[in-house]
Amino acid sequence: MDRLRSLVGNRSRDDEQADGEALEGSTQALLALIPAATVVVDGDDEVVRSSPDAYRLGIVSNDEISNPRIIEAIAQVRRSGGRRSFNLVTRTPTEFALDAAAESRESDDWDISQAQAVSRRNWLKVTLGRIDQSLVVVLIDDVSDSVRFVRTRDAFMTNVSEQMLKPVQALEELAAQLKTTSHLEGDDPELLRSHLRSVSKDASSVQRYSAYLGHVLKDLLLLIRAQERIKPSRENVLDVAEQIRAVVRDEQDRADQAHVTLRWRCDQPLTIHGDGQQIRVALAKLVENAVSYSSSGSTVSLVAQPSKDGRYGIIRVVDHGRGISKADQGRIFERFYRADNQNEETAVGIGLGLAIVKHVALTHHGSVTVWSAPGEGSTFTLMLPLAQGPVAGQDGDNPND
Structure with missing residues (x-):
């Protein structure tokens, strides 16, 4: 996991001392109280302080800002002052998953470069402002959980509605067949048998679609439940x-x-x-x-x-x-x-x-x-x-x- 640790800023003591000189103690204390992920860059656009989450969210890599839109916003804030706020969608770098996956290979010829890892999208609210003439702070509010919940809820409603159409249609056809059968004359057994076969076929369709709909509902409910983050206890x-x-x-x-x-x-x-x-x-x-x-x-x-x-x-x-x-x-x-x-x-x-x-x-x-x-x-x-x-x-x- 050495490479993974380097991704989240495995800085030397000299680096940490330089950071302390760049940021006053009161500023560091204030930033530590902010619940959002924070990144501070100096006049050369080098990261002098960063929360670990900034690496996971795809904002910082190798102690540099890796997102072009934030780089542009930093330049604007440094030129004109004030603050900038905008929404941003990023992806968690796959290296965080692939480094762990590399340790799970079955044999030495297991090629980690051929593995596909999930890369989670992150929905962020980003705010930038100047601390002084050279330092710029980037505040990153991760609102992904609420966005994912809304998207999953909407997908649930859309897909359940779509999947309901087939069983409802099958029920309508079955009801029509049953109604027709009830009006058949008893002296035509062949016609009655034909309708009964149709009724049986429609009943099988209702059963199949109902089972399918039940499977859809079960999986969608599982998907919704899987959106809630687990807190260790x-x-x-x-x-x-x-x-x-x-x-x-x-x-x-x-x-x-x-x-x-x-x-x-x-x-x-x-x-x-x-x-x-x-x-x-x-x-x-x-x-x-x-x-x-x-x-x-x-x-x-x-x-x-x-x-x-x-x-x-x-x-x-x-x-x-x-x-x-x-x-x-x-x-x-x-x-x-x-x-x-x-x-x-x-x-x-x-x-x-x-x-x-x-x-x-x-x-x-x-x-x-x-x-x-x-x-x-x-x-x-x-x-x-x-x-x-x-x-x-x-x-x-x-x-x-």
């Missing part, structure tokens, strides 16, 4: 092995029906802070996809281990199925996106499974990556920060099958 410490064991147990019937072997291992005690239901849903979605895209007789594996620096729990779901094209890999975590590698079983999906996985990972302060190649299978890697201290009563035994 003593009450939400989870044993990773227990979550994996529960998922494997719940998905065993699906795997047996597909003639796919499920294997898992967690050789070391791993604990995280989180919502157990969300973690299990995310893992279940990955396992369901892996089983669905695997051929009969193949194996799907879940492997959990700590990252090399001990900061993350790494959970991999590995299959040897048909794989995902490079073009699709960049979009598969988008809501409602459907890749072109569907089969009969997966064609009924709505494209929310991996979006749910992404949001569960991000709201747990982690990330998810995918490595895949057509014909070679896929590896999805879920990375979650480890909790400090073991779960009470955990004995450290390997609960593998």
Whole structure:
């Protein structure tokens, strides 16, 4: 994780001393009280102070302002004084996810450059002003959570409305068939049988669409719930092995029906802070996809281990199925996106499974990556920060099958 630490400003003591000389003590104290992320640049546009969040939000990189619009606004404020305020959309640099993903590779030939990591969009309110003749402060208010909630709510309403049309239409057709059947003369049994067949067909359509709508509603509700960030506490410490064991147990019937072997291992005690239901849903979605895209007789594996620096729990779901094209890999975590590698079983999906996985990972302060190649299978890697201290009563035994 050395490269990751350098991304968030691993500055030397000389740098810190220079920062202290550039900023008066009272100014530093005032900035420390501001809840928003702050960045201070000097007359040469070099960053002399920065909150860690400014790196995560894609504002600062290698101790320099990396966003062109903010660079332009700094120049305007320095020339004319006053302040500037505007809205800005950025993306969290994928390096934050890829560095952790590099530690989860299965072998030395696992090419991290070929992995696709989720890159979260950030909706920001940015305000700039001068501290003195040379120093400019940038205040960054991250309003992403509220924006995501509104967007997810709107998507929920839009998609539920669209998905309601088919079952409603099927119900109307069924009602029309039943009405016609009730008026048939009893002395024409062939005509009656024909109508009954139509009624049965329409009833099957109602049943199928109702099940599909139920699936849509369930996934949309899961997606909404996955927008809420998890705050670490003593009450939400989870044993990773227990979550994996529960998922494997719940998905065993699906795997047996597909003639796919499920294997898992967690050789070391791993604990995280989180919502157990969300973690299990995310893992279940990955396992369901892996089983669905695997051929009969193949194996799907879940492997959990700590990252090399001990900061993350790494959970991999590995299959040897048909794989995902490079073009699709960049979009598969988008809501409602459907890749072109569907089969009969997966064609009924709505494209929310991996979006749910992404949001569960991000709201747990982690990330998810995918490595895949057509014909070679896929590896999805879920990375979650480890909790400090073991779960009470955990004995450290390997609960593998």
